[in-house]
Amino acid sequence: MLSPTEENYLKTIYALQLEVDKDISTNFIASKLHTKASSVSDMLKKLGNKKLIIYKKYQGVKLSDKGNKIALKIVRKHRLWECFLVKELNFKWDEVHEIAEQLEHVKSDDLVDKLDNFLGRPKFDPHGDPIPDKYGNIVENNTVNILGMQIGEEGKLDCVKDSSEVFLRYLNNKNLALGDNIKVVEIEPFDNSIRIKTKSGSITISKHVAENLYLKTN
Amino acid sequence: MLSPTEENYLKTIYALQLEVDKDISTNFIASKLHTKASSVSDMLKKLGNKKLIIYKKYQGVKLSDKGNKIALKIVRKHRLWECFLVKELNFKWDEVHEIAEQLEHVKSDDLVDKLDNFLGRPKFDPHGDPIPDKYGNIVENNTVNILGMQIGEEGKLDCVKDSSEVFLRYLNNKNLALGDNIKVVEIEPFDNSIRIKTKSGSITISKHVAENLYLKTN
């Protein structure tokens, strides 16, 4: 039985592996978890002993098959609970992430599967992220980051990478939601900011914002 | 912000105060929590410093107003989650207690109230226990323990005090559920066992079982 802390480390390594292709460094994990490299180092030793990660000192880590399975289960729980909160309890999409951070550590396989059925086996969470099924199968959504698009290209907002309250409220303020059509109008090479056309007019978004917007193009 | 452990101590003291009228002893708490008196002693000092309990060394404890409020909030969460699990996710009444023990520590006032509304503000949980409202008001159900009844008296099973899987499965096996009519047929003075008539015949229950059955008589 893993502690919530151990589960969070596995989940973080899982997320970082999707971000970059190489082994995950101690510092990278520390920055994501807002903790210190020394704490991470201690934990990596522990997770390595439990065969949940492949770990050689100073070489970075990756999840073992066993660790990957557990990470997927936690991701599944997190996203299913987010669905529940938004669809059944009428939370807004910007209010659910922190609560799901807690709910994802509730231990009961039966609970997850019953929740999944209750919700009608959703495939995506309120932020457009795919939900692994009970066997750990996950569809990677083929979306493109808006930074990779050219002037004149357009698509529908399909997924936001940052689920924090502060980012989602920014999108709310700009009247941007999943499914909205977005067209790239202008690209500023100096700071990579982008002028986009949305349903409620044209706005400029910073590179930092753009990094978190994924569109489905045709 | 309290830890799950601190919350469990408060909840336990709350429950014990309903059981007995005097201040709650260290050993009594230890036995309920399956821990040692020395651990309890440490925790009581801490909860006392936080003004959550009234504590004088060697004198036993009771909840302060502040502690009582928190205990009621946890009880409310526990019982609402049990309702959710049974009514929405189709768990059986004997499967939910342990899961609710985890869910009750999820922190979000908004979540509790939205869950309450979603469920239609239920007044009782699947074991017949009353659910405090958002202000901490709780209706004490006026039920009578079957040990206090005479031969020939009858009533409807309204509440079970033990919510453990093992006890509720025993009741399932005897085909006994909340709402069922029960009549006292015979009382054995030697061991306080009771012969009762239920919808599916007449059975003998031990004193230990009887202690956990509360009926509503007319």
Add this chain to the structure above:
DNA sequence: TTAAAAATTTAGACAAGTCTAAAAATATAT
């Protein structure tokens, strides 16, 4: 009222997870 028994608290240790500071290993740059 005093001695024995029981209950409670304290002392000291341990595990988990975190931190700072220092040491060791790796990467970078001249």
Add this chain to the structure above:
DNA sequence: ATATATTTTTAGACTTGTCTAAATTTTTAA
């Protein structure tokens, strides 16, 4: 290739909650 900078690990300390064993207080009972 070597010195410097960066990253990672280790050492030692701290916190929370637990335990056993010992000391203290309260209760019970002679």
